[in-house]
Amino acid sequence: MKIMVPVKRVVDYAVKIRIKPDKSGVETQNVKMSMNPFCEIALEEALKIKESGLAKEVVAVTMGPSNCVDTLRTGLAMGADRGIHVEAARDLVPLSVAKVLKKLVEVENPGLLILGKQAIDDDCNQTGQMIAALLGWPQGTFASKVVLDKEKQVATVDREVDGGLETLCLDLPAVITTDLRLNQPRYATLPNIMKAKSKPIKRYTPEELNVEIKSDLEVVQVTEPPKRKAGVILSSVDELIDKLKNEAHVI
Amino acid sequence: MASRLLLQNLSKRHLLRSTFASRSASTLVLAEHEGGSIKAQSLSAVVAANSLSQDNPVSLLLAGSGSSLHQAAEKAATCHPSISQVLVADSEKFAYPLAEPWAKLIQLVQLKGDYSHVIATSDSFGKSILPRAAALLDVSPVTDVVDINGPRQFIRPIYAGNALCTVRYTGANPYSVGKSRFMKLSSQDTGRPDLGSAKIVVTGGRALKSAENFKMIEKLAEKLGAAVGATRAAVDAGFVPNDLQVGQTGKIVAPELYMAFGVSGAIQHLAGMKDSKIIVAVNKDSDAPIFQVADYGLVGDLFEVIPELLEKLPEKK
Numbered sequence: 416m417k418i419m420v421p422v423k424r425v426v427d428y429a430v431k432i433r434i435k436p437d438k439s440g441v442e443t444q445n446v447k448m449s450m451n452p453f454c455e456i457a458l459e460e461a462l463k464i465k466e467s468g469l470a471k472e473v474v475a476v477t478m479g480p481s482n483c484v485d486t487l488r489t490g491l492a493m494g495a496d497r498g499i500h501v502e503a504a505r506d507l508v509p510l511s512v513a514k515v516l517k518k519l520v521e522v523e524n525p526g527l528l529i530l531g532k533q534a535i536d537d538d539c540n541q542t543g544q545m546i547a548a549l550l551g552w553p554q555g556t557f558a559s560k561v562v563l564d565k566e567k568q569v570a571t572v573d574r575e576v577d578g579g580l581e582t583l584c585l586d587l588p589a590v591i592t593t594d595l596r597l598n599q600p601r602y603a604t605l606p607n608i609m610k611a612k613s614k615p616i617k618r619y620t621p622e623e624l625n626v627e628i629k630s631d632l633e634v635v636q637v638t639e640p641p642k643r644k645a646g647v648i649l650s651s652v653d654e655l656i657d658k659l660k661n662e663a664h665v666i
Numbered sequence: 667m668a669s670r671l672l673l674q675n676l677s678k679r680h681l682l683r684s685t686f687a688s689r690s691a692s693t694l695v696l697a698e699h700e701g702g703s704i705k706a707q708s709l710s711a712v713v714a715a716n717s718l719s720q721d722n723p724v725s726l727l728l729a730g731s732g733s734s735l736h737q738a739a740e741k742a743a744t745c746h747p748s749i750s751q752v753l754v755a756d757s758e759k760f761a762y763p764l765a766e767p768w769a770k771l772i773q774l775v776q777l778k779g780d781y782s783h784v785i786a787t788s789d790s791f792g793k794s795i796l797p798r799a800a801a802l803l804d805v806s807p808v809t810d811v812v813d814i815n816g817p818r819q820f821i822r823p824i825y826a827g828n829a830l831c832t833v834r835y836t837g838a839n840p841y842s843v844g845k846s847r848f849m850k851l852s853s854q855d856t857g858r859p860d861l862g863s864a865k866i867v868v869t870g871g872r873a874l875k876s877a878e879n880f881k882m883i884e885k886l887a888e889k890l891g892a893a894v895g896a897t898r899a900a901v902d903a904g905f906v907p908n909d910l911q912v913g914q915t916g917k918i919v920a921p922e923l924y925m926a927f928g929v930s931g932a933i934q935h936l937a938g939m940k941d942s943k944i945i946v947a948v949n950k951d952s953d954a955p956i957f958q959v960a961d962y963g964l965v966g967d968l969f970e971v972i973p974e975l976l977e978k979l980p981e982k983k
Contacts, residue, residue: 428934432825441829509797510806533915537824537831539809541797544765548801554765556794559908576790577862577917579909583764595915596902631837632806635819638830643940646961648952652974655946658962663944665866665923666890666980 416470416526416565416587418461420495421516422454422477424486425536438636441536450486453531455493455600456593460561461529462494463598469563472496474523478503478515484616491611492603498616499523501624508630513545518624520550525588527570532557532592543592553585557594563587691719691817694779696772696786696795697726698763702737704728704745706863707787712746717814718783723750727775729760729768763791769798776803782817789862805837826914826937861910864893866923867939869912872899873928873950873968880905882972883927889979895919897935913938927968931956948972 426432427447435442450458461473475490477483478501487498501515520528528547533540547554555561555572559580562571568587573580575594585591603611621628649655659666693715697708704726715724726742726749728735735756742752753775759767772795776784784799786792788810800807813821818835861867868890870883880900887894895917896910912919914937924942929935931947931954939945940959947960948971957963964971 545801
């Protein structure tokens with residue numbers, strides 16, 4: 416079985432973001448970029464499944480301008496076998512990403528699609544659900560545990576939902592999106608980073624895949640959230656109780 | 667809390683000239699029900715429909731099977747003046763909130779009813795189902811909406827809430843809107859309040875050191891009539907189950923009072939609580955980032971502060 420893992424290049428999670436003065440977006444020039452943490456978890460899960468003998472190949476996919484290939488190389492260094500780069504403008508909406516993925520699935524025929532549940536830049540949490548819909552495949556979103564049964568061709572997925580944990584059984588092929596606690600992604604070792612340089616990356620354009628990229632959402636502006644007023648450091652529990660009761664009126 | 671946000675939305679609302687003069691707004695709301703009643707957060711979604719445009723009849727979609735579904739449907743008909751229609755899908759297929767049959771149902775209902783908007787609450791139910799339904803309808807959904815500026819423009823948080831993005835829908839088809847978690851119409855009275863809608867939340871971090879110690883947080887929550895929350899670190903360490911996690915990828919809450927004990931204040935946690943009305947932080951480390959968002963901070967040992975609070979706090983009214 417082949418596993419396809421879409422990965423996204425995003426502003427590193429530890430960076431303190433700045434909003435551009437013209438409010439057109441968040442500043443990404445000269446800012447540290449990394450693979451989206453949830454995508455790392457997705458890739459790790461695919462690699463574990465391959466290492467357990469249940470899959471033959473892990474293919475990492477990314478979409479965007481040429482600097483996205485860096486992220487693909489990281490994925491190959493972690494252990495993915497091949498990479499696919501679809502050249503496109505930045506900031507594709509999830510629906511466009513899903514449409515491109517659908518074409519790639521038709522070409523590559525994976526038995527499993529594992530994605531991060533959300534990207535930490537747009538926080539959309541949509542792409543996995545959308546590609547599952549376009550393919551007509553079952554979905555197991557926010558997965559905290561995945562167990563594959565090769566014989567029965569099913570994946571048992573524990574999901575983190577509002578009420579706790581929900582367990583679903585999905586017929587393969589299926590789409591799984593990863594939540595934080597699914598696994599701890601590995602670091603790429605130096606030998607693997609070297610090996611990654613010679614692993615193949617295939618390039619496509621959306622035209623070659625017969626996908627028209629058009630967005631039905633337009634960003635009007637990006638602004639800062641309202642700032643909180645500065646607070647005070649108190650000196651005793653008595654003072655805290657007094658403030659909460661008589662100043663803030665919350666108890 | 668809920669009424670404050672409601673007014674905010676009403677004052678921001680303005681009459682828009684519609685580019686499709688013949689099309690008036692009509693909204694399909696995906697509702698959740700439990701034990702024969704509509705869930706509070708689903709009613710928030712109905713209220714959101716009002717923010718979209720003045721004259722906006724709402725059709726409520728309920729799915730499930732059995733008598734509790736029909737009980738909920740009956741109550742739904744009268745639970746809000748905007749609701750003009752209650753659609754009921756009764757089948758074993760909907761006994762559990764599975765995304766596949768629900769998304770298909772929404773597609774069918776939308777194609778038949780031709781609504782201008784489809785709205786769901788931004789909880790794990792809505793987040794799982796709405797994007798799938800949107801793809802079937804070939805539209806981009808707008809998720810985690812915190813503010814509505816008319817029928818085509820919405821504001822949503824990005825970068826863990828460190829920026830707000832105003833997006834405009836430019837497509838021709840109807841579009842799906844995932845409503846924000848902030849709007850609540852009522853809070854639950856039974857036992858401990860639901861974390862998503864509680865007026866007071868008491869959260870513990872990794873500094874609690876053990877599941878046993880976390881009971882102190884629970885005791886304090888009980889004294890205050892509060893819900894219990896936790897940081898990702900505390901959940902990862904196994905002190906509490908995942909449904910208590912507050913943060914960018916956990917629950918996002920906005921109570922009247924948020925008390926954080928032994929919480930350092932990582933960006934991803936702040937994303938989940940920084941819109942709380944009053945934030946209290948107790949931490950041994952005076953440099954902890956949490957103090958930058960706290961209204962009241964106490965630099966001290968939570969193992970001393972919590973027992974003192976338990977002793978000195980007035981009884982819950």
